[in-house]
Amino acid sequence: MSEHVTLPEGNVEKHTTTINLGPTHPATHGVFQNIIELDGETVVSAEQTVGYIHRAFEKIAEHRAPYQITPLTDRLNYCSAPLNNFGWHITCERLLGIKTPKRVDYLRIIIMELSRISDHLICNSIVGVDSGAFSGFLYLMQYRELIYEIYEEICGSRLTTNMGRIGGFERNFTNQAFEKLERFMKEWPPALKEFDEMFVRNRIFMDRTIGVGPISAERALNYGFTGPNLRAAGVDYDVRIHTPYSSYEDFDFTIPVGSTGDCYDRFLVRDQEMWQSMEIIKQAYQKVQEFKGAEAEVYHADVPDFYLPDKKDVYTKMEALIYHFKIIMGETALPVGEIYSSIEGANGELGFYLITDGGRAPYRLHFRRPCFIYYQAYSELTKGGLLSDAIITMSSLNLIAGELDA
Amino acid sequence: MARPVQYNITDKPLEKPYSIVQGPEGYMGEGFFASKLSDVVGLARKNSIWPLPFATSCCGIEFMALMASHYDLARFGSERVSFTPRQCDLLMVIGTIAKKMAPVVKQVYLQMAEPRWVLAMGACASSGGIFDTYSVLQGIDQIIPVDVYVPGCPPRPEAVIDGFLRVQELVGSENLRRRNSPKYKELMETYGIQ
Amino acid sequence: MEKFGEQLTGWEEPYGMLTFTSDKNMNLKVLQFLYDDAELGFRFMTDLCAVHYPNEEGKELAVVYHLHNLKENVRIRYKIFTAIEKPDVYTASALFSAANWMERETYDFFGVNFLGHPNLKRILNIDEMDYFPLRKEYPLEDQKRTDKDDEMFGRD
Numbered sequence: 184m185s186e187h188v189t190l191p192e193g194n195v196e197k198h199t200t201t202i203n204l205g206p207t208h209p210a211t212h213g214v215f216q217n218i219i220e221l222d223g224e225t226v227v228s229a230e231q232t233v234g235y236i237h238r239a240f241e242k243i244a245e246h247r248a249p250y251q252i253t254p255l256t257d258r259l260n261y262c263s264a265p266l267n268n269f270g271w272h273i274t275c276e277r278l279l280g281i282k283t284p285k286r287v288d289y290l291r292i293i294i295m296e297l298s299r300i301s302d303h304l305i306c307n308s309i310v311g312v313d314s315g316a317f318s319g320f321l322y323l324m325q326y327r328e329l330i331y332e333i334y335e336e337i338c339g340s341r342l343t344t345n346m347g348r349i350g351g352f353e354r355n356f357t358n359q360a361f362e363k364l365e366r367f368m369k370e371w372p373p374a375l376k377e378f379d380e381m382f383v384r385n386r387i388f389m390d391r392t393i394g395v396g397p398i399s400a401e402r403a404l405n406y407g408f409t410g411p412n413l414r415a416a417g418v419d420y421d422v423r424i425h426t427p428y429s430s431y432e433d434f435d436f437t438i439p440v441g442s443t444g445d446c447y448d449r450f451l452v453r454d455q456e457m458w459q460s461m462e463i464i465k466q467a468y469q470k471v472q473e474f475k476g477a478e479a480e481v482y483h484a485d486v487p488d489f490y491l492p493d494k495k496d497v498y499t500k501m502e503a504l505i506y507h508f509k510i511i512m513g514e515t516a517l518p519v520g521e522i523y524s525s526i527e528g529a530n531g532e533l534g535f536y537l538i539t540d541g542g543r544a545p546y547r548l549h550f551r552r553p554c555f556i557y558y559q560a561y562s563e564l565t566k567g568g569l570l571s572d573a574i575i576t577m578s579s580l581n582l583i584a585g586e587l588d589a
Numbered sequence: 590m591a592r593p594v595q596y597n598i599t600d601k602p603l604e605k606p607y608s609i610v611q612g613p614e615g616y617m618g619e620g621f622f623a624s625k626l627s628d629v630v631g632l633a634r635k636n637s638i639w640p641l642p643f644a645t646s647c648c649g650i651e652f653m654a655l656m657a658s659h660y661d662l663a664r665f666g667s668e669r670v671s672f673t674p675r676q677c678d679l680l681m682v683i684g685t686i687a688k689k690m691a692p693v694v695k696q697v698y699l700q701m702a703e704p705r706w707v708l709a710m711g712a713c714a715s716s717g718g719i720f721d722t723y724s725v726l727q728g729i730d731q732i733i734p735v736d737v738y739v740p741g742c743p744p745r746p747e748a749v750i751d752g753f754l755r756v757q758e759l760v761g762s763e764n765l766r767r768r769n770s771p772k773y774k775e776l777m778e779t780y781g782i783q
Numbered sequence: 784m785e786k787f788g789e790q791l792t793g794w795e796e797p798y799g800m801l802t803f804t805s806d807k808n809m810n811l812k813v814l815q816f817l818y819d820d821a822e823l824g825f826r827f828m829t830d831l832c833a834v835h836y837p838n839e840e841g842k843e844l845a846v847v848y849h850l851h852n853l854k855e856n857v858r859i860r861y862k863i864f865t866a867i868e869k870p871d872v873y874t875a876s877a878l879f880s881a882a883n884w885m886e887r888e889t890y891d892f893f894g895v896n897f898l899g900h901p902n903l904k905r906i907l908n909i910d911e912m913d914y915f916p917l918r919k920e921y922p923l924e925d926q927k928r929t930d931k932d933d934e935m936f937g938r939d
Contacts, residue, residue, distance in 0.1 A: 206693050207643060208672065214645050214690060234907035235690040236645050239722040241892070242916060242923050254719065261647035277798060305650075324657035331654075342651055342743050404853075407828055407881025418853075425856050522798045523830070523849055523860065534830055536849070549832040551849075559884045585646050588687075588907055689909045723916055723925045724908060 199227050204573075206235045212309075212577065213584020217561070224569045229562040233555070237588040244548040248513030249275055249349065249489070252548070257343040259550060260586045262305050263298035263529040264344045265334070270526040273428050274535040275349045275489070278522050283484045286474050287351040288430035289467045290482070293364070294337070294346065295429075296460040296467070300371075301330045302529035303411075303453040303460075306581040310450055311382060313578045314391045319378055326374055329367050336360035350490045351483025368465065375457060383451070392446040396564040396576035403444060406563075407556040410531025412580060415452045416444030422527040433470070436463050446579040453581075488515050513543055523551075530554055530581055554586040631761035634678070634704075636666045638753075638760065641677035643697065645684030648711035651743040652683050660746035665753060674700040679756060680733075685713035686726045698733045699782065703768045707735045708756055710749055712742045734776055800858050807846075807863040811873045817850060817859070818878060825850035825859060831875070831885035833893045837919045843867040844893055848875070865895065874900040892917035 204217040214235040220227040240259070244252050249271075256267040269291055276283065283291075304327060308320035331341040336359050338346040347353070382388050398408075403416040413420055419440045423431045439455035441448030474481075483490055487506050496503035509515050517539040525534035531553030540546040557580065564580075565573040613632055615624025640662075644652055655662050656670070671677045674697045686694055698707070709729055712718035715738040717727030729735060736759055739752035767773055795802045805813055817825040830849040837843060842864035851858050865872055874897040875882040886897045887906040894915035897903055905912065914921060 206690060207697060213649065234905075234909075235687055235693070236685055237687050237689065237724045237907040238685055238720045239724050239916065239923070243720070243722060246923055258647055261650055305653075321658050324654060325659060328654065328657075328659045341654075341745070343647055402880075404827055405880045407879065420853055425853075520797050521802075523800060523858070525829075532829070534849075536830060536832060536847070538834060547834045549830070551830040555884060555888070556881050559880065721924050723921075723923065727925075 198222060202570075212582060213587070215558070215582065215584060215587060217573075217577075219565075219570070219573065221570060226565045226568055226570060226573050229565050229573065231558060231561055233558065233587050235588070236584050240550065241548060244545055246544055248515075248543050249517065249545075250510075251513065252545075253347075254343065254345045256550075257345055258585050259552065260302070260528055260530060260533070260554075260583050261342060262583060263302035264342060265294045265298045265346045266302075266526065266528050267533065268344060268346050269295055269429070270524075270528065270533050271535060272347055272349050273526060274522065274524040274537055275517075276484075277524050278520055278537060278539070279349070279486070279489070279518065281350055281484050281486050283351060283429070284481050285430060286471060286481045287483060289471050290352065290356060291347070291429050292431065292434070292467045293464055293471070294334075296463045297330050297333065297367075299529050300457050300460050301327050302581070303457050306579070307378070307382075307450055307453055307457075310392075310446070310575065310579050311388075313575055314388060316381070316388070319381055322374065323378060326367070326371055329363065329370070333360060333363045333367065336363060348483060348490055350486040351481075353483075353491075355480060355482045364464075364468065368461070368468070372461060375454075375461075379454060383454070389447060391571075392450060392575060392579070394443075395446045395568060395572045396579070397443050397445040398560065398564055399444065402560070402563070406560045408531065408560070409553050409557075410528065411449060411452045411456060412444070412531065412557055414438065415441035415448035417442055422525055422532050426525070428524075428526060434463050434466050446575055449579045516541055516543060517545070525551065528553060530583065530586065531557070552586045554582050555588075558582055558587060627763070627765045628761075630765060631763060635757040635761040638665070638667055638679050638706075638756065639669055639671050639677045640667050640679040640681045640708075641672065641674055641697070641701075642670055643680060643682045643684075643694065645686065645690065646713070648683040648713070648743040651746060651749070652681070652710070655746040655749055660750065662750070662753065665750070665757065667753075674698075675702065677701065678704065678760075679706045679708060681708045681710055682714045682729050683710045685711075685718060685720060686729055687724050688726050689724070691726050691729075691732055694729060695732050704760075704763070706737075706756055706760065707733055708737045708739065708752055709735045710739045710752065711744060712740055714738075715740055718742060732780065733782075734780060800860050802860040802862065804862045804864065807865045807872055810846075810848075810861075810863050811875065811878070813861065814848070814850075814875055814878055817861075823852065824854060825852045825857075827851040827853050828875070828879040828881045828885075829858070831882055831889065833889045833895055835893060835918050839864075841866045844870050844895055846872055846889065846895060867894075870895045871898055872896070873898050876900055891915070894918070 199220040199222050202219050202221060204219055206214040206216045216232040218230045240255050243255060253268050253271055256271045257264040259267045304323050308323045311319040334344050335341060336357055338344050398416050400417040403413050404418060409420065417440060419438050421438045424438065436459045439452050441452050489510060491510055492503040492506055497507045519539055519541045521538040523534060523536045525532045532551065533553060534551030536549040536551065537545050538547040564576050613624045613628035615622050642652055654660065680698060680701060682694065709715045713720060714729050717725055719742065737752045737756050739749055741748050817823050827850065828848065829851045832847055834845045834847060835843060836845065844867055845862050845864050848861045849858065850861065863872065872895055874886055876886060884906060886900055887903060889895050890897060890903055891905045891907050892915060908916065
């Protein structure tokens with residue numbers, strides 16, 4: 184690098200260009216702004232501005248009953264909405280001390296791993312799009328449509344699912360849901376294999392992504408990285424193994440870990456995680472099929488305070504009517520306490536810090552959003568790289584604007 | 590269990606094995622076709638609308654599903670989505686607009702060249718959606734004039750296609766002098782746009 | 784515990800997570816100790832947020848740190864309280880870079896002034912906002928709206 188003469192402030196011959204990678208950039212990522220100083224094509228520094236989609240979730244949550252908070256959690260990481268929903272329900276269950284039956288846990292795991300696949304699918308195909316390969320995105324979005332159809336069978340909605348209840352699901356999975364799941368399990372692995380063959384050993388892709396945006400494990404830990412970004416840097420921290428929730432300890436899966444933490448490692452870690460999620464879904468599906476008789480109809484835990492009673496009971500029994508009324512009006516009081524519980528979201532450890540004071544709504548609910556925490560490191564990741572590398576780093580970090588601003 | 594489906598259960602037979610789009614009305618003669626200029630210009634404009642997807646949040650993912658091959662938006666003429674306002678016709682505001690983002694939306698709208706249309710996709714863009722808070726703009730029609738609203742949270746891709754078809758109708762039937770008329774200027778004045 | 788003795792108070796264990804409190808001026812010393820000590824080794828900051836208790840005099844704002852020891856898989860919660868008139872707290876961003884934006888968010892929502900923070904600006908709200916929205920005295924909705932029809936919603 185040649186020596187540059189240090190010029191006095193405000194001099195006309197400033198040798199870095201300031202460009203604004205502004206809030207409106209191509210549709211895929213969401214709204215955040217980077218003001219990047221470039222020296223030729225090399226990035227000297229980057230300063231981020233977020234908050235362009237601040238919707239004040241934490242303030243809204245102080246005025247809403249628990250079931251009304253579930254649609255809010257949907258909109259945090261909207262690419263994998265059921266994960267956030269179940270994270271919130273698991274937090275409430277831990278607060279109330281409810282133990283869900285095994286079948287509910289296995290069904291939840293199937294849906295959670297499906298949403299993890301759909302999130303990693305988007306991230307990897309967008310890395311492809313940003314490096315110029317648009318067709319991978321189109322091929323994989325078809326399978327996202329299949330996943331959407333499975334969600335529709337279970338809860339009625341495609342993207343912002345509001346799925347499940349405290350204690351389980353609102354209805355049993357229909358036979359069509361299982362048929363669609365089987366179809367997905369048959370058709371998805373060959374498609375993912377094709378995607379792999381297109382990208383993983385592709386000379387151009389490797390040149391674009393190896394060595395781009397690296398981060399060492401110590402810096403990643405200091406920055407509070409979690410999830411695939413941390414695992415790409417070499418630390419095998421996965422909330423599913425550390426604090427198993429929803430019977431993850433019954434399943435046999437490995438955690439892929441990278442070494443250098445650059446974009447290629449992140450891509451590979453997400454790719455391998457999709458294969459591992461497929462393994463988990465196969466095992467969970469088998470386990471669900473093994474439930475016979477009365478156990479095969481269980482789809483929720485027995486929580487009269489928070490789970491709507493059967494309609495025929497509501498029309499005939501008095502307590503069911505009262506519970507129904509209280510739950511719908513949101514007047515059931517949460518027990519006093521404070522709890523922090525976290526799940527492995529698609530981007531990392533999604534944590535819910537809940538303080539209740541005995542009223543109908545939480546006193547304070549704070550979301551520990553992984554995207555917000557690791558976006559701070561962006562300026563360190565891109566320093567010294569080229570501008571196009573900065574774009575690929577941004578897309579491989581999987582920044583979802585809803586989670587960034589909450 | 591689930592109630593049985595009540596609508597759309599019988600297949601409607603097609604009248605013809607192919608479908609033809611009607612051309613504009615006009616007088617056909619030997620080797621020529623005379624029609625109104627606004628009809629012809631409208632026909633050309635409506636089948637090649639270039640949208641600018643101003644995607645902010647969850648509706649953006651539904652928009653991505655819309656652009657993908659299952660619900661293809663390119664078959665309506667928007668093969669090339671531009672991300673620069675200087676080159677696009679339709680501003681699709683997709684997702685929640687916070688008050689911090691509002692000046693950016695206004696700036697993008699001002700940078701578009703006439704004729705321009707705006708489609709508000711999603712409940713948040715139409716009216717603030719489920720977020721009635723201090724930081725969310727309650728509908729983009731507080732700052733820019735909107736032509737079509739597509740409600741839903743997020744709207745199904747079919748609903749967005751329906752909205753897009755209505756925009757096509759608006760584009761196809763627009764008076765060529767509308768953008769210079771005093772009524773339009775009044776509308777712009779109410780938004781503070783010159 | 785041995786080092787700080789009576790300066791740490793408020794030991795509880797709600798839902799299995801050990802929680803303790805201390806005086807706000809000691810937060811850096813405690814955090815450094817938890818980081819450096821070989822046995823404790825809390826090297827990962829999971830979360831940093833604040834809570835507003837308008838009824839406690841002199842201790843209205845609580846800043847809560849969640850730390851995690853990845854090797855032994857132990858989590859801990861550490862709270863400090865500060866008065867609302869002068870909410871100054873030392874910044875933890877020198878020790879954990881993760882605290883940088885989390886403290887900016889806490890400042891934005893509650894007005895906790897972190898001393899020594901490199902860039903304490905509003906992060907999620909607009910820069911011109913002059914109040915701290917998540918405090919309990921402020922309402923959720925924007926009060927300047929003119930187009931809501933209150934009669935239809937039952938409020939008048």
